[in-house]
Amino acid sequence: xxxxxxxxxFSRKLHNAEITPREEAYQKLQSRMQVKERxxxxxxxxxxxxxxASICLLLGTGWIVWKNYTPENSTTAQVVPExxxxxxxxxxxxxxxx
Amino acid sequence: MVKILQxxxxxGQLVKALQKGDTKAQRHFYDKxxxxxxxxxxxxxxxxxxxxxxxxEGFMKVFDRIDQFKGEGSFEGWVRRLMTNEALMRLRSRKxxxxxxxxxxxxLQAANFDWVDNTLEVDDLMAIIEKLPxxxxxxxxxxxxxxxxxxxxxxLSITESTSKSQLHRxxxxxxxxxxxxxxxxxxx
Numbered sequence: 015x016x017x018x019x020x021x022x023x024f025s026r027k028l029h030n031a032e033i034t035p036r037e038e039a040y041q042k043l044q045s046r047m048q049v050k051e052r053x054x055x056x057x058x059x060x061x062x063x064x065x066x067a068s069i070c071l072l073l074g075t076g077w078i079v080w081k082n083y084t085p086e087n088s089t090t091a092q093v094v095p096e097x098x099x100x101x102x103x104x105x106x107x108x109x110x111x112x
Numbered sequence: 113m114v115k116i117l118q119x120x121x122x123x124g125q126l127v128k129a130l131q132k133g134d135t136k137a138q139r140h141f142y143d144k145x146x147x148x149x150x151x152x153x154x155x156x157x158x159x160x161x162x163x164x165x166x167x168x169e170g171f172m173k174v175f176d177r178i179d180q181f182k183g184e185g186s187f188e189g190w191v192r193r194l195m196t197n198e199a200l201m202r203l204r205s206r207k208x209x210x211x212x213x214x215x216x217x218x219x220l221q222a223a224n225f226d227w228v229d230n231t232l233e234v235d236d237l238m239a240i241i242e243k244l245p246x247x248x249x250x251x252x253x254x255x256x257x258x259x260x261x262x263x264x265x266x267x268l269s270i271t272e273s274t275s276k277s278q279l280h281r282x283x284x285x286x287x288x289x290x291x292x293x294x295x296x297x298x299x300x
Contacts, residue, residue, distance in 0.1 A: 017255075018255070018283060019225055020225075020255070020283045020286050020287060021254070021255035021256075021283070023225045023228055023229075024237060024241065024251075024255055024256060024286070025255055025256050025258075027228075027229075027232075027234060027237050028151070028155065028234065028237055028238065028241070028256055029256055030148060031148070031151040031234045031238070032147035032148050032150075032151050033147060033150045033151045033154055033160070034146075034147045034150070035146050035147065035150045035164055035167065036164065039146070039164050039167070039168060040139070040142055040146075042168055043142065043168045043171050043172065046168065046172060047172060047175065050172070
């Protein structure tokens with residue numbers, strides 16, 4: 015179908031027209047893309063770091079608990095036999111018959 | 113650098129690199145199309161700063177949806193459609209799309225526009241289009257982008273007959289404006 019002369023004129027002249035954007039337009043595009051990436055993929059992209067931090071936290075907590083818990087265990091283990099020795103058995107302290 | 117530029121001379125390679133999120137390809141693509149796409153946006157939104165903003169949003173859409181381009185039809189045509197949609201969205205959000213139904217019908221007269229090709233520059237024609245009142249969007253979509261009346265009706269939520277009558281009015285008004293410009297240029 016033949017184009018209308020007005021349509022043809024404007025289409026020919028303007029279809030491939032160019033207007034150069036300002037220099038900062040590309041920087042704007044880049045910064046908006048970075049913001050979007052951070053917003054969308056924040057947790058996903060931080061995954062490895064979060065995993066490493068979780069492991070460190072787990073190991074640290076484990077070490078602190080282990081360090082505080084072990085001496086207590088060893089003390090009770092030593093005390094129990096000592097007290098059992100010191101307490102005299104009923105038959106040992108029974109008065110002798112005269 | 114030369115090697116990088118050579119890699120993207122083929123459009124298919126450029127699309128593949130964009131699909132992988134290659135930042136060098138994105139820069140190359142921007143440098144190649146930005147000026148043309150800004151001109152598209154300026155045709156819909158007169159304000160160049162706002163048009164630039166819409167162009168940036170359009171580029172973000174292209175990078176986001178590049179996987180949807182299946183190589184059917186021209187890549188530039190696909191990009192241009194995304195840009196046009198972005199401009200229409202902006203117009204809708206600002207309620208800029210006005211459809212003028214009060215202007216009486218104008219009869220188009222046969223005219224010769226050969227003089228325009230040698231006399232008027234792109235800027236002159238852009239300025240003329242900018243002066244179109246409510247018909248600008250429809251004229252842009254139909255005459256320059258090549259949308260059908262059915263597509264325009266769907267995009268702008270109007271009837272096909274409204275789209276047709278608006279286009280007719282736009283042509284008549286453009287013809288009048290061109291005649292005025294001609295008389296000024298040649299001082300009739």
